[in-house]
Amino acid sequence: QSVLTQPPSASGTPGQRVTISCSGSSSNIGSNNVYWYQQLPRTAPKLLISTDNQRPSGVPDRFSGSKSGTSASLAISGLRSEDEADYYCAAWDDSLSASYVFGTGTKVTVL
Amino acid sequence: QLQLQESGPGLVKSSETLSLTCTVSGGSISTYAYYWGWIRQPPGKGLEWIGNIYYTGSTHYNPSLKSRVTMSVDTSKNQFSLNLSSVTAADTAVYYCARHVGRTQLWSHPDFWGQGTLVTVSS
Numbered sequence A: 001q002s003v004l005t006q007p008p009s010a011s012g013t014p015g016q017r018v019t020i021s022c023s024g025s026s027s028n029i030g031s032n033n034v035y036w037y038q039q040l041p042r043t044a045p046k047l048l049i050s051t052d053n054q055r056p057s058g059v060p061d062r063f064s065g066s067k068s069g070t071s072a073s074l075a076i077s078g079l080r081s082e083d084e085a086d087y088y089c090a091a092w093d094d095s096l097s098a099s100y101v102f103g104t105g106t107k108v109t110v111l
Numbered sequence B: 001q002l003q004l005q006e007s008g009p010g011l012v013k014s015s016e017t018l019s020l021t022c023t024v025s026g027g028s029i030s031t032y033a034y035y036w037g038w039i040r041q042p043p044g045k046g047l048e049w050i051g052n053i054y055y056t057g058s059t060h061y062n063p064s065l066k067s068r069v070t071m072s073v074d075t076s077k078n079q080f081s082l083n084l085s086s087v088t089a090a091d092t093a094v095y096y097c098a099r100h101v102g103r104t105q106l107w108s109h110p111d112f113w114g115q116g117t118l119v120t121v122s123s
Helices: none
Strands: A009-012 A016-021 A034-039 A045-049 A062-067 A073-076 A084-093 A100-104 A105-109 B002-009 B011-013 B018-025 B036-041 B048-053 B059-061 B069-074 B079-084 B091-100 B109-113 B115-120
Touching: A009 A016, A016 A084, A016 B091, A034 A073, A045 A062, A045 B069, A045 B109, A073 A084, A100 B048, A105 B011, B002 B091, B018 B036, B018 B091, B018 B115, B036 B069, B036 B109, B048 B069, B048 B091, B059 B069, B079 B091
Parallel strands: A009 A105, B011 B115
Antiparallel strands: A016 A073, A034 A045, A034 A084, A062 A073, A084 A100, A084 A105, B002 B018, B018 B079, B036 B048, B036 B091, B048 B059, B069 B079, B091 B109, B091 B115
């Protein structure tokens, strides 16, 4: 069972802004960097956001990340059909023995 | 261009050991601040981090799998491997190898993934 909780689904029409939340605790998001991954259908995950809010080279600026306290968010502005995918947050959790943990995942549907 | 390719049996019998190898091309596995790891995804479910290894052989495993996991690295072949012992049906998943990047192994994060390989555990 993941220690990072995400809503199972989110949706929007083309051009809209969609926000996905990621709720954690002081041992993960509250004290470590947050990462976001995009998994298109039948493909491997791809790093979308690094260290809370940094976009790796090639990631459109429509994607943005933020963090406050023990929660983080991913925003997709100007939603496009090709953004339909599963999105996962992730962070190191340093309770007891440290481990890299993923969120429960959010399926984004473009209506 | 960096490529990671998983290889190994697609079917493993229950109670046996799952063994996978990841071959790295387009870059050296012995690069400073790059670590090499495994992540799995059961069919229709979310992602689970298994662990990572540095080219020196230093490892860090997910505590929930630590008793069954062994990772190794072969710098001469630019490969690293995963062994997961005493498998059950719950270990059926797509297994991804991934490069991790970071100043330290403990706080590194996966930044580039292989395409994944499905391993099914049969009874």
